[in-house]
Amino acid sequence: MSESLPLLSVARLVALLRETVEDNFVQVLVEGEISNYARPPSGHAYFTLKDDKAQLRSVMFRPYNRLLRFVPENGMQVICGGRISLYEPRGELQMVVETMEPKGLGGLQVAFAQLKERLESEGLFAPERKRPLPGFPRCIGVVTSASGAAIHDILNVLRRRLTGVRIILRPAQVQGRGAAADIASGIADLNRQGEADVLIVGRGGGSLEDLWAFNEEEVARAIYASHIPVISAVGHETDVTIADLVADLRAPTPSAAAEMVAKSRLELEGHLDHLSMRLASQMRSRLNLLEERVEGLARRLRSPIEDLQQCRGRIDELEQRLQKQMVREVATRHEKLGALTGRLDALSPLGVLKRGYAIVMHSESGEAVRRAEAVALGDPLHIRLKQGHLQARVTEVEP
Template sequence: MSPSFSAHLEPTGDGPVAGILTVSEMTSLVKETLEEALPMCWVTGEMVDFSRAASGHCYLTLKDRNSQLPCVLFRFYAREMTFTPEPGMMVVAYGNISVYERGGRYQFLLYRLQPAGVGELALAFERLRSRLEEEGLFEAERKRALPAFPRAIGIVTSETGAAVRDIVEVVTRRAPGIQLVLRSARVQGQGAAGEISRAIDDLNRLGGLDILIVGRGGGSAEDLWAFNEEVVARAIYASEVPVVSAVGHEIDYTIADYVADVRAPTPSAAAEIVAPDRAVLAQGVQDRRRHLQVAMDNRLRHLGDQLGQVGIRRMAEALRDRLDQSSQDIDEGRRSLAAGLDGQLRTRAAALRTEALRLQGLSPLTGLARGFAFCEHEADGRPVHSGGDLRRGQRLRLRFGRGGALCRVEDVIRE
């Protein structure tokens, strides 16, 4: 027996045992000992029962040939399950051992629950997710609110995919004055994660952008895997511009979704989130105008009723004259306000047009539209700055305003 336990159980003379533990003290001591001795771990077994309480907590038991293990999955973590648990299903669970003190029984507290045999990708996803969560990359406190009226939005996706077409269509319909800047990147396959992270960095260096949309359309887990890479997660975390993730469909969750300031279920939904609907805003202005007009009419009617009750004609006429004067002052104020607002709107519109032209000039696509081409190494996507970067036989990729070409270096001209 360990000294810490025996110290409580030593008798003193003929009297009772000194330092006797209560049931609660013993249970707490067992709980602390188990939790300190056994670290977080993965456990696999057959699920023999599963129930979900009204509170949202889930209770289940895992078993193998020789033992059973009672488990609890609390509501917050149960919401993140992507499958329907059923008795008899082989599962893999991640958590730590603890003790339910009121019942005096040990149990496994679950943080993750998934079907067994989900493969290396899912396990890699869970390992990276757990590590980044411990580092604080997913904390809600660091997530930033999106600007209500953005002037320029950067997009990181493939220039040939459906996602960019959906985003452009929605933004153009809802808020045609917003400037869109595309930084194309591969969104699947070898090297895609590096291109996505570099594209995020490039748009941050470009400046003048209010929001970034990073994403792609739907696909298999392997197709979406670039958005589960650590390099993409850290690029989103380091972005000085708020990031909206828009990867796949509503049921698809990636590491990028957890790190981003806002998660959108689809690229189209991301465009709706960042672009305020011009028609809705106009209707809101009309509703407020009607509300003010009704309030003014009611107030004037109330004052008129009060004057009628007084019955003093001269006072009523004097007050009516004051009301007329006030009404005229209001008309003058309206005209002045309208003139001032009109001037401000024209100034703001001119500034927006100037800023839009500046952003358009900074966009790499502008140069391509004027007949220039962008040359990069096919192997790793590095840009070609001079003939000294080339050697005979190398394969290059040329990008034009529309489309591109692959070519091979026949000879190098050095200047």
């Protein structure tokens, strides 16, 4: 051992190494895979960056960790920016990470994908929970910047297409730090106020970073908790924000959101007009049909006077037929009577009397005397001639 070398304590040597490392590696970019990721309640993140040949302990303190738009996970390939330091208590080399980006994807895209997957699993995007817009909104709440172009576009559309509708603007910061909290507070404020029938939440177009407030979980939770139907109206055509997925309806622009609200009312009014026309047409058809049936019944329905007249005519006709029949019947009967009279005359004793014969009858009984033995001497007899009668007495009987 050489006596010319200075004698150093462990602490002194580690301190010298730390100074050397920190002076020479003030800012570095390191690519590697995250493993052993841990984030205790302190808010600091501890993990290991590794590749197939080496590994490096790393730490990301809470102030930097809070700025991340995504949640680091084990196995994720990242590019970390920061400085190299030496942790003196254990004499371990470590990287103090100040920035972190996923390799191949921006942190915002990763954060969007992670939040979307988590909220979707919780049912915040479920179609069955989305509510229809009110048909006749009397009051429309708007959460957006008071100085942006979005509110002017919304007002222009609503004033042109709707009348008698109140508009409540809840000004909100829509970009930068604190924007998400302000937007969420605006949604909650209008819900507490309870006057709006529908909410339009949004802003004009911009970059992904400009629109990021509408991808924050805080805004998504506020839209989900809203008792009032929400239209997300973030001014972008192609990209979809988390707010778009949670809202009851998505509009590509604030103007389109205003048109949707007005369209709902106009469509309902048009539908009512269409139903009124159909009802009027059906009523006309029904009335025409009933009128035709009434006319048919009227033609079939005769007046009682006409029936009486017809009955009288029928009676007259029957009376005439009866009289004719009676005349014919009397004539027939008269003819029959004449024939029978002739026959009766031929058989009548009176006819015999006309030929000179007489009828002899017992005076007491009036019975005709047919045999001589039927009388005795001295019996009174009554003799009927053709003309007149004779009273006689039996003076002689010859059997």
